[in-house]
Amino acid sequence: MNGLRVRFAPSPTGFLHVGGARTALFNWLYARHARGTFVLRIEDTDTARNTAEAVKVIFDGLQWLGLDWDEGPLPDGGVRGDRGPYFQSERRSIYDRALRRLLDQDQAYESDGAIRFRMPRKKIVVEDLICGEVCFDCTLEQDFVIQRKDGSPVFHLVNVVDDLEMGISHVIRGEDHLSNTPKHLAIAAALGGTAPQYAHIPLILNRTGSKMSKRDVGASLGEYQEGGYLPQAVRNYLCLLGWSLRENREVFPIEEAAEKFELNQIHRSNARFDADKLLWMNGTYLRSLSVEEILPHARTWLQRSGLPIAKREPDYLKEVVLLLKEKVKTGKELVEWAHPFFQEEVSFQANAVKRFFDPAGLQALRELLADLSEASDFTSSALEARFQRLAQAHATPVRTYVHPARVATTGREVGPSLYPSLAILGKDLVLHRLRRAIETFAS
Numbered sequence: 286m287n288g289l290r291v292r293f294a295p296s297p298t299g300f301l302h303v304g305g306a307r308t309a310l311f312n313w314l315y316a317r318h319a320r321g322t323f324v325l326r327i328e329d330t331d332t333a334r335n336t337a338e339a340v341k342v343i344f345d346g347l348q349w350l351g352l353d354w355d356e357g358p359l360p361d362g363g364v365r366g367d368r369g370p371y372f373q374s375e376r377r378s379i380y381d382r383a384l385r386r387l388l389d390q391d392q393a394y395e396s397d398g399a400i401r402f403r404m405p406r407k408k409i410v411v412e413d414l415i416c417g418e419v420c421f422d423c424t425l426e427q428d429f430v431i432q433r434k435d436g437s438p439v440f441h442l443v444n445v446v447d448d449l450e451m452g453i454s455h456v457i458r459g460e461d462h463l464s465n466t467p468k469h470l471a472i473a474a475a476l477g478g479t480a481p482q483y484a485h486i487p488l489i490l491n492r493t494g495s496k497m498s499k500r501d502v503g504a505s506l507g508e509y510q511e512g513g514y515l516p517q518a519v520r521n522y523l524c525l526l527g528w529s530l531r532e533n534r535e536v537f538p539i540e541e542a543a544e545k546f547e548l549n550q551i552h553r554s555n556a557r558f559d560a561d562k563l564l565w566m567n568g569t570y571l572r573s574l575s576v577e578e579i580l581p582h583a584r585t586w587l588q589r590s591g592l593p594i595a596k597r598e599p600d601y602l603k604e605v606v607l608l609l610k611e612k613v614k615t616g617k618e619l620v621e622w623a624h625p626f627f628q629e630e631v632s633f634q635a636n637a638v639k640r641f642f643d644p645a646g647l648q649a650l651r652e653l654l655a656d657l658s659e660a661s662d663f664t665s666s667a668l669e670a671r672f673q674r675l676a677q678a679h680a681t682p683v684r685t686y687v688h689p690a691r692v693a694t695t696g697r698e699v700g701p702s703l704y705p706s707l708a709i710l711g712k713d714l715v716l717h718r719l720r721r722a723i724e725t726f727a728s
């Protein structure tokens with residue numbers, strides 16, 4: 286590792302915003318690209334909101350995305366790296382020392398019980414690695430509070446003290462902090478430190494073009510964790526919110542992004558969050574990753590749904606996932622389609638029943654039942670051949686059998702390819718379901 290040190294410095298608010306996740310990702314990519322150090326620092330000076338659960342949300346989100354950090358707290362209470370764990374709530378003495386120094390140097394003073402920083406009244410230029418030179422006219426800037434009346438230090442102070450103290454070389458953070466940066470440069474200078482280089486990444490906009498807020502649908506990483514998204518797809522999508530590979534490919538492995546990631550290629554313009562594109566990307570990942578890569582996630586989705594997957598052989602689960610992953614865009618959809626494979630009885634969609642279990646459909650089911658009862662080979666290709674022969678024998682298109690068979694065995698009119706589905710369900714269950722559909726709906 287070299288001297289390059291970046292940090293992700295979230296405030297535990299109880300959820301991880303996609304913007305925060307993207308900030309973490311860009312820091313991680315840059316650290317991995319430059320073989321530097323990625324620090325996790327929890328900015329939890331706001332004691333009212335600071336709960337163990339809120340911190341856990343951050344750990345869970347980062348771990349889910351596969352963004353491992355080199356220094357900072359560990360979820361099990363341990364410390365990664367030989368310093369840390371870097372909870373600001375535990376670093377009060379460090380901030381007190383900095384305050385003392387600013388007071389002694391007359392760069393801060395007490396007023397009404399609080400401590401204010403003497404803001405230099407001049408133009409301050411931020412040399413931002415992404416935004417370029419940004420000049421702030423601070424000639425009318427007020428002195429600002431760095432320690433509240435109740436003795437608690439304020440964000441501007443602790444943020445800068447920690448960046449200096451932790452030897453942070455690059456601050457990569459959201460553009461909403463750009464306007465704070467003159468204050469941060471001034472505090473760093475007053476403390477005699479070398480400020481890090483700043484790189485402010487563009488905002489993420491919602492569908493209507495305003496800044497994506499907490500309240501926007503899809504703003505929380507948790508929605509993707511719970512909604513059956515793959516972390517590989519989400520982090521790939523997050524890469525595109527302000528950065529792209531030169532050759533304009535949109536789907537790429539994270540290792541390639543880390544290899545090619547440069548701060549000066551981050552876009553200046555704001556990025557628009559496109560939920561449909563993320564959904565598309567998730568489907569792409571489901572199809573392109575191997576079943577082995579999908580299985581751990583699929584197991585989580587299915588277990589969470591309460592389906593009794595443990596009753597089945599691991600190979601059975603694998604076959605189902607292999608079949609479904611080609612056709613669905615999310616884990617949520619995969620779970621819906623998986624029901625008939627794990628539940629004892631099929632639950633029928635009313636519209637499917639109405640549409641396909643008319644007298645002709647039920648007649649088709651009877652013919653199918655008689656035919657499949659004779660089958661000794663229940664593989665997908667053998668089943669396909671049987672359906673074809675049956676249709677030919679009755680001079681009717683094969684869909685005459687396919688649709689009622691799908692409804693009888695899965696309860697639905699749309700679903701995964703029929704023949705492999707039947708092969709996975711197996712002869713006994715298929716015959717049982719055909720029989721049951723005929724008995725239930727023939728009256």
Ligand code: GLU
Binds near residue numbers: 294296328456457462
């Ligand atoms: N805790 C601040 C935030 O969540 C960190 C800002 C920074 O990265 O400097 O926005």
